[in-house]
Amino acid sequence: MNAIPQVMAGGAIQAAPLLRVEGLTKSYGHVVGCRDVSFEIRPGEVLGIVGESGSGKTTVLNCISGRLPPSSGRIEFDTSRFGLSDIYGLSEPDRRRMQREEWGFVHQNPRDGLRMRASGGANVAEPLMNLGNRHYGKMRQATIEWLERVELDTRRIDDKPRHFSGGMQQRIQVARNLIHGPRLVFMDEPTGGLDVSVQARLLDLLRELVRDLGLAVIIVTHDMAVARLMADRLMVMKGGHVVETGLTDQVLDDPQHPYSQLLVSSVLQI
């Protein structure tokens, strides 16, 4: 919760934006994916994107993570090599390098984010090799440290991902996406396919890691509990539009838009 109070207190922007999205529109033929989405995220900030299925959350995430060119609008990222620049204006090798070095992407299904043929340890170490690390011993050590951080049994470092449970696979994916020290991590329903108790532990872990590392995170979820626990700020989407934005507690405790009210009230209470 570092960046938000600063902005709110003086109105003066103290940290330069890490990612700036302006008028992002994506249509699939005549079907609208998302329309006129604009927001900024600063270093260390966690932004949640919530909304029902088909509301355009994933379209926004894919566009801003450089995986799906938008129909119109600008997506600017504060790259370490070129400064704040339009990610689709960069050449393809530069964009791929930026994605590799400065971003992480945690998929809902670990099978999409892991190399299932390589061992868990190799999966975690791969980003280091992509950055040019050529020392086996150092990479092995870093991998073991990260497996400990995500609370996995380090003796199982050389097991294939398919021999791990769903929750463990997701932990491997988290370690793989954080080991190279990214500045911005995208998460697409990171706790989606997991049972509730595993979900809670993974969320706890993610929250700790994000706070410790001061990461900026954009997390897409339809689960209000995940949003409440993880996000500093929320963006509520419906039908491709952003209908409400604000601090997480503000949006969840005092929703203004009728759809946000519906979304909050539809959470099951036990």
Add this chain to the structure above:
Amino acid sequence: MSSGSNKPERYYNYAYLDEQTKRMIRRAILKALAIPGYQVPFGSREMPVPYGWGTGGIQLTAAIIGPSDVYKCIDQGADDTTNAVSIRRFFAQVADVAVTEDTGEATIIQTRHRIPEKPLKEGQVLVFQVPQPEPLRGLEPRETETRAMHAYEEYGLQYVSLYESVAAYGRIASTVGYPTMIEERYLMSPSPIPKFDNPKMGDNEAILLFGAGREKRIYAVPPYTRVRSLDFEDYPFETQTWEENCALCGAEGSYLDEVILDDAGERMFVCSDSHFCAERRAAGHVGSMADHALAHLEDDQPAVEPA
């Protein structure tokens, strides 16, 4: 074997392939030589042997061979294996070339699995038969992605296979098709030659051509090109070594095959390069089992038929 390619009874065009196809392959070869290690796509043809039996190498040879060439063909280093004998006979028939077992005498050497022990010279061409030209394929199944990785020099992924090997065996245990960097630019799979032969590719005087028929790719290492085998800083590249010398010719430091002699654990290690071994024995070198019955079999049956 009758010569005379203009006789009406000749059933095939010279060197089997039609002239347009040979031109197409030569263009691909020139491009491959211009960009060392880059995989050039080409229109691979149906050959009179199945894919996997060396169709890529045969097409390369057919495109570059002429009547004045001297042709040698080896399989696992040996001149007298079935595949090598058949392919050699094929070119003797369709290209009217002289054939030989002598590495030094040959102008075109087609090979699978080995680079001859005797250093190659300028003017020689070594043609490799390649089953899988893409070194990254085992880790990245998408061709679009591997092409982008080659284009942008993103070769971190290849180290994942080395990492796995060290994690499992405590050393880089892969022995064939060991990935190499060509002129510090393109990552290249040297076809299934043992890593023992990798150092021979660097700064070689001969032209090295690689053909993958099924995968429709041609690539090349031109003469005097830098070839580096990938490794880790703390696990450097090393080649295989043997405790024994060749049992027939006593050679040290040549690539040895293990031959099982009976079901009682009896075995011998012999040079895989049959011509290298024969030449040494003819020069009077004697190994520990030189008088073994197996050593004399091939003397009676020369692999190259007298013309």
